[in-house]
Amino acid sequence: MNKKTVYANGDSFVFGMEILGDDSRDPANKDLSFVKKIADSMSADYINNAYNSATNEFIFRKTLIDLEKLKQDGIAPADVFVIIGWTALHREEIVGKYLLDYYHAGYSYKFKSDSQEYTDFGTFFISPSHSQKMRIVANGTVQTIDLIGPAAEFCSMCLWDDDFQQEKLETKILALQNYLEHNGYRYIFINTCCTLGSSKLINFDSPKLFQFNTSFFDWGKKYFPNSLKLKNHFNETAHIAFAKLVIDHINQNSL
Amino acid sequence: MQKKYKNLYANGDSFVFGMESIEDFSKTIENKNFAFPKYLHDMLGCSTYVNNAYNGASNDFIFRRTVFDLTTKKLPPEETFVVIGWTSPHRIDVDGKGFFSQIPNFIPDPASPEGPAACAEFKDHQIMFVNPGIILNFIKDNIKIDANKEIIEWCAKYIWTDNLQVPLIESKIIALDHMLTQLGYDHIFVNTVINLPYTDHLDPSCKNFYKIESDSFYQWALKTYPAEHRAWNHFSFLAHKSYAEILFNYIQSRDE
Numbered sequence: 001m002n003k004k005t006v007y008a009n010g011d012s013f014v015f016g017m018e019i020l021g022d023d024s025r026d027p028a029n030k031d032l033s034f035v036k037k038i039a040d041s042m043s044a045d046y047i048n049n050a051y052n053s054a055t056n057e058f059i060f061r062k063t064l065i066d067l068e069k070l071k072q073d074g075i076a077p078a079d080v081f082v083i084i085g086w087t088a089l090h091r092e093e094i095v096g097k098y099l100l101d102y103y104h105a106g107y108s109y110k111f112k113s114d115s116q117e118y119t120d121f122g123t124f125f126i127s128p129s130h131s132q133k134m135r136i137v138a139n140g141t142v143q144t145i146d147l148i149g150p151a152a153e154f155c156s157m158c159l160w161d162d163d164f165q166q167e168k169l170e171t172k173i174l175a176l177q178n179y180l181e182h183n184g185y186r187y188i189f190i191n192t193c194c195t196l197g198s199s200k201l202i203n204f205d206s207p208k209l210f211q212f213n214t215s216f217f218d219w220g221k222k223y224f225p226n227s228l229k230l231k232n233h234f235n236e237t238a239h240i241a242f243a244k245l246v247i248d249h250i251n252q253n254s255l
Numbered sequence: 256m257q258k259k260y261k262n263l264y265a266n267g268d269s270f271v272f273g274m275e276s277i278e279d280f281s282k283t284i285e286n287k288n289f290a291f292p293k294y295l296h297d298m299l300g301c302s303t304y305v306n307n308a309y310n311g312a313s314n315d316f317i318f319r320r321t322v323f324d325l326t327t328k329k330l331p332p333e334e335t336f337v338v339i340g341w342t343s344p345h346r347i348d349v350d351g352k353g354f355f356s357q358i359p360n361f362i363p364d365p366a367s368p369e370g371p372a373a374c375a376e377f378k379d380h381q382i383m384f385v386n387p388g389i390i391l392n393f394i395k396d397n398i399k400i401d402a403n404k405e406i407i408e409w410c411a412k413y414i415w416t417d418n419l420q421v422p423l424i425e426s427k428i429i430a431l432d433h434m435l436t437q438l439g440y441d442h443i444f445v446n447t448v449i450n451l452p453y454t455d456h457l458d459p460s461c462k463n464f465y466k467i468e469s470d471s472f473y474q475w476a477l478k479t480y481p482a483e484h485r486a487w488n489h490f491s492f493l494a495h496k497s498y499a500e501i502l503f504n505y506i507q508s509r510d511e
Contacts, residue, residue, distance in 0.1 A: 061422050061423055064426040064429050068456055093419070095414065121418075121419075151409075154406075156353075157350075157353045159349060168315070171322040175322055175427075176430060178433060178438065179433040182434070182437035183433065
């Protein structure tokens with residue numbers, strides 16, 4: 001029998017942000033996230049490609065590209081359990097280069113970002129509620145800039161409409177479900193922090209969409225209010241309890 | 256022997272719509288009857304033609320509407336052939352309600368001088384398609400909003416780069432190909448504007464992709480039918496008919 005693999009993608013809740021401490025974005029958080037505990041319950045290898053603040057568009061595209069690569073590497077879909085944490089509707093991924101050049105208008109500058117997506121892809125994830133403070137050293141001067149200002153005003157006007165974004169998310173969920181089923185992957189989708197209206201396309205009662213009318217964040221706030229950290233994530237206690245719920249659901253529904 | 260279909264469903268941009276297939280500058284709905292999907296519909300012996308393409312459509316819109324249209328299952332998979340024309344990566348559809356809210360009580364009317372015909376998508380879906388070459392200015396009550404200034408500049412700065420857009424289109428092509436197969440729809444994907452030579456993630460040998468990495472309708476027609484090239488960079492019905500024949504032959508050969 002082949003060794004099983006759990007593949008996870010999603011946002012900071014899947015990443016496990018802040019489990020190690022307030023505002024902690026250390027990748028070591030991934031080893032304490034609820035998805036790691038699900039992987040352990042299956043005695044499976046563990047791939048967690050979540051990014052803090054990831055957009056649904058990013059989660060969709062990275063998952064597809066990663067799973068295609070896994071197939072090419074000879075890992076059979078039947079041996080992989082996929083866990084996707086869909087995130088808030090109003091997020092956007094932007095290219096970082098212009099923004100950084102703009103702030104430095106021709107000066108050479110050194111920039112080291114805490115944002116893993118900038119290191120890996122040269123992009124930043126932005127959202128209405130998160131400030132993205134960046135510390136930049138240029139010509140001996142230290143500057144702190146907030147990415148949210150110049151880029152998010154446009155998003156608020158032209159992109160971050162609830163109905164518009166929900167349609168985008170629903171079609172991604174449907175397409176990814178069909179992709180996974182066509183290839184023979186087992187999977188579960190979790191709503192990490194998204195507020196959804198009623199859907200014309202998605203059956204929220206499907207066992208493969210775990211408690212989709214609510215979210216990990218809402219559940220955690222209700223049952224583990226004392227676990228809440230500085231940047232609105234949860235400590236390991238909440239992750240352990242949430243993992244148990246998901247594991248029981250997977251087993252009860254033979255997912 | 257070629258399988259028979261009852262329905263042909265098409266989605267895509269202006270090339271799938273058939274813009275200018277009748278004459279220079281023409282964007283009327285009648286152009287759909289001279290677009291390559293219509294000729295393919297005839298060759299496949301279909302009786303129902305559903306062409307939900309829009310002029311200026313973005314890849315994200317094409318993906319969304321196709322998923323939405325085909326999961327409602329109004330067109331039975333076993334009786335339906337699907338044609339998708341993927342367009343230029345550097346396009347966006349924006350929330351029209353938000354953009355037009357800059358002019359109080361303004362609703363663009365495609366029939367009025369204030370609202371260009373490009374806004375069919377606003378009437379139908381409350382969105383607006385924008386690409387780097389489009390000119391969209393709206394003026395009312397001395398308030399002017401300029402899509403070029405407010406949208407194109409933002410997109411050019413923040414999102415219209417190949418290293419961001421190419422993986423986005425690749426993932427949608429992969430997802431939709433698997434989805435249509437899973438649902439039982441026979442289908443073909445073509446490029447309308449530009450080929451995808453730098454694709455890292457698509458399998459060019461997939462039989463559902465027609466020259467996805469090496470050619471596009473536009474590139475092919477420009478080379479093969481230069482005299483049929485229209486004022487706004489589209490092609491006459493002659494080029495569309497010929498392209499449909501190529502696709503029909505390809506579908507026959509791949510299904511043998």
